[in-house]
Amino acid sequence: MTDELLVVRAQLGERAALAELVERWRVPVWTYVRRMLDAERADDVSQEVWLAVIRGLPRLREPARFAPWLFTIARRSVTDRLRSQYAREELTARDVAAEDPVSGTVASMVEAIVDRAELVSALSALPVLEREILVLFYLEDLSVEDCAQICRIPAGTVKSRLNRARRLLRAHLEEKGTRP
Secondary structure (H helix, E strand, O other), X not given: OOHHHHHHHHHOOOHHHHHHHHHHHHHHHHHHHHHHOOHHHHHHHHHHHHHHHXXXXXXXXXXXXXXXXXXXXXXXXXXXXXXXXXXXXXXXXXXXXXXXXXXXXXXXXXXXXXXXXXXXXXXXHOOHHHHHHHHHHHHOOOOHHHHHHHHOOOHHHHHHHHHHHHHHHHHHHHHOOOOO
């Protein structure tokens, strides 16, 4: 059964169709979120994504475009979480700097890197915009057009970010001694 048919059936109130959609897309959504955030926040954000999907599904006008719509919601949830994290870190940095200006600049928000697979480490070292495009295009297997729609940018920008992300990833892997 196609996603489009499942969406239409779910919009008509069929719980089994909604359950099948969630089951079909649960892992890809969690994987995307996990690659954008740390494991601790991935579960919470994934749940937020599915709540937003359930609330918004009745208003989805193009059931055939379910995957890009779903990843747009996931992207928005990840972005919201990152914004709130950066805002908290900025406040913390100001508080520390106010107490001791020297140690405040030295203690500039360095997160501990847990022992992860080399690729995940390399991905996390990329800027958020480049990491996002790589995850959507290569790991979620979405088209350039779908990535453009999700990120609300032109397809040409997606292509240029992909190119830049590939170069950054290659440089990072070579720096670590891993041949890409």
